[in-house]
Amino acid sequence: xxxxxxxxxxxxxxxxxxxxxxxxxxxxxxxxxxxxxxxxxxxxxxxxxxxxxxxxxxxxxxxxxxxxxxxxxxxxxxxxxxxxxxxxxxxxxxxxxxxxxxxxxxxxxxxxxxxxxxxxxxxxxxxxxxxxxxxxxxxxxxxxxxxxxxxxxxxxxxxxxxxxxxxxxxxxxxxxxxxxxxxxxxxxxxxxx
Amino acid sequence: xxxxxxxxxxxxxxxxxxxxxxxxxxxxxxxxxxxxxxxxxxxxxxxxxxxxxxxxxxxxxxxxxxxxxxxxxxxxxxxxxxxxxxxxxxxxxxxxxxxxxxxxxxxxxxxxxxxxxxxxxxxxxxxxxxxxxxxxxxxxxxxxxxxxxxxxxxxxxxxxxxxxxxxxxxxxxxxxxxxxxxxxxxxxxxxxxxxxxxxxxxxxxxxxxxxxxxxxxxxxxxxxxxxxxxxxxxxxxxxxxxxxxxxxxxx
Numbered sequence: 293x294x295x296x297x298x299x300x301x302x303x304x305x306x307x308x309x310x311x312x313x314x315x316x317x318x319x320x321x322x323x324x325x326x327x328x329x330x331x332x333x334x335x336x337x338x339x340x341x342x343x344x345x346x347x348x349x350x351x352x353x354x355x356x357x358x359x360x361x362x363x364x365x366x367x368x369x370x371x372x373x374x375x376x377x378x379x380x381x382x383x384x385x386x387x388x389x390x391x392x393x394x395x396x397x398x399x400x401x402x403x404x405x406x407x408x409x410x411x412x413x414x415x416x417x418x419x420x421x422x423x424x425x426x427x428x429x430x431x432x433x434x435x436x437x438x439x440x441x442x443x444x445x446x447x448x449x450x451x452x453x454x455x456x457x458x459x460x461x462x463x464x465x466x467x468x469x470x471x472x473x474x475x476x477x478x479x480x481x482x483x484x485x
Numbered sequence: 486x487x488x489x490x491x492x493x494x495x496x497x498x499x500x501x502x503x504x505x506x507x508x509x510x511x512x513x514x515x516x517x518x519x520x521x522x523x524x525x526x527x528x529x530x531x532x533x534x535x536x537x538x539x540x541x542x543x544x545x546x547x548x549x550x551x552x553x554x555x556x557x558x559x560x561x562x563x564x565x566x567x568x569x570x571x572x573x574x575x576x577x578x579x580x581x582x583x584x585x586x587x588x589x590x591x592x593x594x595x596x597x598x599x600x601x602x603x604x605x606x607x608x609x610x611x612x613x614x615x616x617x618x619x620x621x622x623x624x625x626x627x628x629x630x631x632x633x634x635x636x637x638x639x640x641x642x643x644x645x646x647x648x649x650x651x652x653x654x655x656x657x658x659x660x661x662x663x664x665x666x667x668x669x670x671x672x673x674x675x676x677x678x679x680x681x682x683x684x685x686x687x688x689x690x691x692x693x694x695x696x697x698x699x700x701x702x703x704x705x706x707x708x709x710x711x712x713x714x715x716x717x718x719x720x721x722x723x724x725x726x727x728x729x730x731x732x733x734x735x736x
Binding site for chain 2: 306307310311313314339340341401402403404405406407408409410427429430431432433447448467469470471472473475476
């Protein structure tokens with residue numbers, strides 16, 4: 293099985309690589325279009341800032357490549373947010389896979405949200421053998437509201453989407469690569485789709 | 486609901502843990518990787534590694550260690566100690582650290598915070614503040630607590646956040662090592678003055694101290710070293726206690 297971790301100008305790629313290696317999978321970390329298109333699974337990670345990330349993806353013509361993929365794709369954190377249609381972070385037009393908007397958390401809460409929070413109303417096979425209300429590790433200042441693509445929710449002042457799915461595209465706001473054994477289970481589920 | 490975090494801190498020198506530890510089933514208690522795996526298994530929410538050798542020639546040793554830690558644990562960790570440049574940070578993040586902690590270098594050059602936040606994102610920039618109470622106020626100390634400044638801790642915390650830091654690690658020097666409890670007055674003041682998470686540090690001795698810093702200190706996370714290293718408080722026991730006290734924790 294060929295697993296590609298999409299390489300672009302956002303951090304956190306090492307952590308995802310190490311997490312897959314712990315499962316026994318050796319991913320290819322690349323921004324090469326042929327490699328991405330020929331992968332069995334694509335992981336779109338990222339910690340960073342939306343507008344500069346989108347700018348980079350467009351410059352490398354990766355935006356169209358990602359939206360045209362037919363194999364399972366997993367966006368993590370910023371990767372998931374970039375798969376939405378618009379982000380308030382830098383007022384950025386994103387990839388538009390999920391017809392949802394990314395908004396900034398209001399200042400009634402500490403921003404960014406950093407730490408372990410629970411996920412609930414789980415409704416996808418990537419959560420097989422993951423308990424309702426399981427804790428995941430989150431680090432983010434922007435969120436996606438609950439909508440038709442929502443497959444898990446989390447509460448931070450309000451209920452929001454902690455995971456999204458549409459066709460072959462999956463997105464998780466939390467970091468499965470940093471969320472202990474339960475997070476690892478989600479990665480395993482994605483790899484066995 | 487977002488949980489309160491429990492964070493063991495490990496001091497590192499030349500790639501080895503410094504303070505003694507008292508764990509069963511650990512082959513090499515001086516190996517930070519072995520300890521990291523054990524803490525992770527015991528339910529730690531996050532780990533902090535503080536490099537106290539922190540000289541340039543040790544940088545490479547540290548980044549190799551960070552890489553070994555990142556390969557072996559599946560919870561987040563922060564690396565601090567003597568970090569003074571974007572290059573230092575780049576090396577550690579590329580090795581697999583989730584966050585870096587800066588202290589004296591940030592105080593001497595506050596723009597470093599902004600540069601790091603712009604380049605790597607606020608979420609990975611932790612500003613560590615060592616503070617001491619004297620003359621009726623809490624002041625910032627530098628160089629591992631050796632150099633006093635005239636800056637009030639709360640003012641520095643606000644400035645650091647305005648420049649883009651994503652988290653404050655606040656250590657009370659009056660309490661550090663005493664096991665008399667955290668300094669909840671300054672922790673509360675800082676926590677209510679900034680809109681980023683505050684990690685309380687210095688003074689943990691009992692499970693009640695952790696409860697107090699969450700309830701009275703409004704801390705988002707609590708960091709401790711010796712009570713965990715010497716197994717005086719087990720992390721799982723602590724979390725069960727906190728849960729009984731109606732404090733949200735990950736168990």
